[in-house]
Amino acid sequence: MKFPKPHTLDEIASLIDATFIGNANFPVLGMNEIHVVEPGDIVFVDHPKYYDKALASAATIVLINKEVNCPEGKALLISDDPFRDFNKLTKHFRPFKSAASAITDSAVIGENTVIQPNCFIGNNVVIGDNCTIHANVTIYDDTIIGNNVTIHAGTVLGASAFYYKKRPEGFDPLISGGRVVIKDYVDIGALCTIDRGVTGDTTIGEGSKLDNQIQIGHDTVIGKKCLIASQVGIAGCVVIEDEVTIWGQVGCASGITIGAKAIIHAQSGISKSLSGQKTYWGTPAQEARSVMKEMASIKQIPKIIEQLKNK
Numbered sequence: 001m002k003f004p005k006p007h008t009l010d011e012i013a014s015l016i017d018a019t020f021i022g023n024a025n026f027p028v029l030g031m032n033e034i035h036v037v038e039p040g041d042i043v044f045v046d047h048p049k050y051y052d053k054a055l056a057s058a059a060t061i062v063l064i065n066k067e068v069n070c071p072e073g074k075a076l077l078i079s080d081d082p083f084r085d086f087n088k089l090t091k092h093f094r095p096f097k098s099a100a101s102a103i104t105d106s107a108v109i110g111e112n113t114v115i116q117p118n119c120f121i122g123n124n125v126v127i128g129d130n131c132t133i134h135a136n137v138t139i140y141d142d143t144i145i146g147n148n149v150t151i152h153a154g155t156v157l158g159a160s161a162f163y164y165k166k167r168p169e170g171f172d173p174l175i176s177g178g179r180v181v182i183k184d185y186v187d188i189g190a191l192c193t194i195d196r197g198v199t200g201d202t203t204i205g206e207g208s209k210l211d212n213q214i215q216i217g218h219d220t221v222i223g224k225k226c227l228i229a230s231q232v233g234i235a236g237c238v239v240i241e242d243e244v245t246i247w248g249q250v251g252c253a254s255g256i257t258i259g260a261k262a263i264i265h266a267q268s269g270i271s272k273s274l275s276g277q278k279t280y281w282g283t284p285a286q287e288a289r290s291v292m293k294e295m296a297s298i299k300q301i302p303k304i305i306e307q308l309k310n311k
Contacts, residue, residue: 001177001199002030003093009061009075012042015092016085021067022075028061031089033219035237035255036200042089044082083165087175090199094177097123097141110147122158128184140196146184152212154191157182161198161218161236174198176218183207183224189214195236205242217254229266241276 009026013019029040034050037043037059044063045054054062055071063077063086070076079085103109103121110129115121120138127133128147137151140158151157157180164171178197182188182204189212196202197219204210205224214228217236222228224242232246235254240246244258247266258264259276269283281288 001032001090001094003028006040009077012061012089013077016077016079016088018063018077018079018085020075020077021070022061026061026075030199031086031093032059032199033237034059036219042077042086044086046082083172083174090175090177094142099123116153134190140180142196143180143182145182146186146206148185149182149187151182151188152190152192155188156193158196159193161195163198163218163236178202178219180204186210189230192216211248223260244276 007028008024009020009022009028010024012028027040028042031042032038034043034054034057037057039058039060041059042061042063043054043057043059045051046065051064051068060074061077062074063079063082065079065082067078099122102119103115104123106123107121107125109115109127110131112129113127113131115133116135118136119133122139122141122143124142125139127145128149130147131145131149133151134153136154138156143158160176161174163174165174176196176198178199179201180194180196181201183206185207186204187209189210191212192210192214194202194216195218200219202216202219203221205222205226207224208222208226210228211230213231215233217234219236220234220238222240223244226240226243227245229246229248231249234252237255238252239257241258241260243261246264249267250264250270252270256270256273258274262274262276263279264270264285265279265281265288268281268285271284274280274285279288280286282291
């Protein structure tokens with residue numbers, strides 16, 4: 001998430017009542033999660049296990065819960081609760097705005113685009129030309145939809161990320177201030193749910209096709225011309241490269257990459273990154289041919305046992 005205008009380190013520290021290490025006029029341009037940070041961004045870290053990763057990241061401002069040596073060219077914001085204060089910044093720069101109508105005045109809808117009854121189009125939504133949005137689709141604030149996109153009934157774009165911090169009193173959500181971005185020529189089936197990014201974008205690439213009842217988590221990036229069948233569940237921060245095919249009821253863990261032109265057979269469970277140009281099956285997903293050979297061998301065990309008994 002980039003701020004509407006540059007701010008200084010001193011200004012940001014004042015917003016969250018934090019102390020800082022660095023020049024008071026150090027430029028702060030935005031805030032992001034660690035996997036998408038750029039120079040000028042704030043990243044937060046609240047566990048010593050991840051201090052080094054945050055301090056070495058592309059972010060030039062680190063919101064941290066302990067005073068540490070500040071790397072050259074960077075600045076620190078010292079907070080007793082970085083998670084809480086990251087949420088404060090999201091609320092300040094991307095506040096929730098209630099809608100006065102089913103299609104908000106700030107929404108931009110292109111030529112020849114059809115919006116069927118009972119749809120909700122949120123604040124600052126942009127929908128391109130020649131799109132069809134079927135009945136009962138909900139499109140949350142700040143979603144961007146390209147040209148020649150079809151979205152079927154009951155789909156929801158832009159709900160919050162499933163991202164929580166466990167505290168003694170319960171679970172505290174990390175507030176989502178990112179977007180959903182749907183590129184040109186995408187088809188999305190009925191009853192799909194695509195969560196917005198926490199600070200960045202959840203993206204569906206050009207020409208990709210999604211079946212019904214698919215869940216896509218926050219900050220996931222799906223490439224061009226992918227095919228995803230019904231009841232697939234993809235967690236947050238996943239990268240799916242171009243021309244990947246995922247068949248029904250596949251489950252995918254967070255933070256992994258699936259290489260270009262990979263094929264995932266139905267009901268597979270993906271727990272780690274997979275190379276492209278291969279076919280996978282099983283839980284955990286492995287190359288399909290290898291798994292099938294293993295299964296064929298296992299089927300021979302009763303026969304081998306019987307032969308040993310008869311000797």
